[in-house]
Amino acid sequence: MTASKTTPRYFALLPAAGVGARMAADGPKQYLTVGGKPMLRHAVDAFRASDLVAHTYVVVSAADGQIDGVLPADLDGVTVLRCGGATRMDTVLNALRELQGVVAGGDMIMVHDAARPGLTPALIAKLIDGVGDDAAGGLLALPVVDTVKRATGVVPVAATTVSRNGLWLAQTPQMFSYELLLRALGSAPDANAITDDASAVEMLGLSPRLIEGHPRNLKVTLPADIRIAEMYLAAGE
Numbered sequence: 001m002t003a004s005k006t007t008p009r010y011f012a013l014l015p016a017a018g019v020g021a022r023m024a025a026d027g028p029k030q031y032l033t034v035g036g037k038p039m040l041r042h043a044v045d046a047f048r049a050s051d052l053v054a055h056t057y058v059v060v061s062a063a064d065g066q067i068d069g070v071l072p073a074d075l076d077g078v079t080v081l082r083c084g085g086a087t088r089m090d091t092v093l094n095a096l097r098e099l100q101g102v103v104a105g106g107d108m109i110m111v112h113d114a115a116r117p118g119l120t121p122a123l124i125a126k127l128i129d130g131v132g133d134d135a136a137g138g139l140l141a142l143p144v145v146d147t148v149k150r151a152t153g154v155v156p157v158a159a160t161t162v163s164r165n166g167l168w169l170a171q172t173p174q175m176f177s178y179e180l181l182l183r184a185l186g187s188a189p190d191a192n193a194i195t196d197d198a199s200a201v202e203m204l205g206l207s208p209r210l211i212e213g214h215p216r217n218l219k220v221t222l223p224a225d226i227r228i229a230e231m232y233l234a235a236g237e
């Protein structure tokens, strides 16, 4: 008799403890009004609207003074964790450690940038379906469609062209079992070398699946990104 495989629960974990330096706004970009509401609320609402997601955790800095006005304490299906760290990786790792005993090792964690307001329940379902029970996990990503240059020098000079064959731009959510993600981030050599969760998993020798996402799921990083995000939000799914 084969051991019965327990069905994993799916949790969302939103790192939202950044300062938004590249946005150069008056405050952290995750609280800028985009599409009529604070940016991070869009992703929170996408996870809350998904019947596949058990609970959503939003991770802010301990000194954050804005989250309570965006996510009321009685908001169903959401918990705020005040354990943000110096880097995105630190924020995620701190949150995973807070969730020890709350989630099971085989439960799946979807790490999603609070700065990606264009996520939809359909994209969440596409990631979950695409990864299936692949132990390496996976992430939403987009194939590179432009020609890629590698610049050198202080004044960028297009020194070489990089083949775009097989190149993808990583998005989020990036989804892994709780056990794997905690182990990967906990053993990563340098928080500054890790800009996404999948790279820590790759360092363990695993190859997370790439599931095609959507341009609407862009990361709002620079001021020009806000207009693009608002265009997609206005267009709906």
Ligand SMILES: Nc1ccn([C@@H]2O[C@H](COP(=O)(O)OP(=O)(O)OP(=O)(O)O)[C@@H](O)[C@H]2O)c(=O)n1
Residues within 6 Å of the ligand: 014, 015, 016, 017, 018, 019, 020, 021, 022, 023, 029, 030, 059, 084, 085, 086, 087, 088, 089, 091, 113, 114, 115, 116, 219, 220, 221
């Ligand atoms: N120490 C950090 C840094 C980033 N993030 C979160 O990680 C996501 C992606 O990071 P990024 O787009 O780089 O946001 P910022 O770090 O705020 O932007 P910048 O690098 O321009 O300061 C964001 O939701 C951000 O809030 C985080 O939780 N903790």
Ligand SMILES: C[C@](O)(CO)[C@H](O)COP(=O)(O)O
Residues within 6 Å of the ligand: 088, 113, 169, 170, 171, 172, 195, 196, 197, 219
């Ligand atoms: C996780 C990520 O969004 C994947 O593209 C990206 O690495 C985050 O980078 P950032 O510099 O923290 O925005």
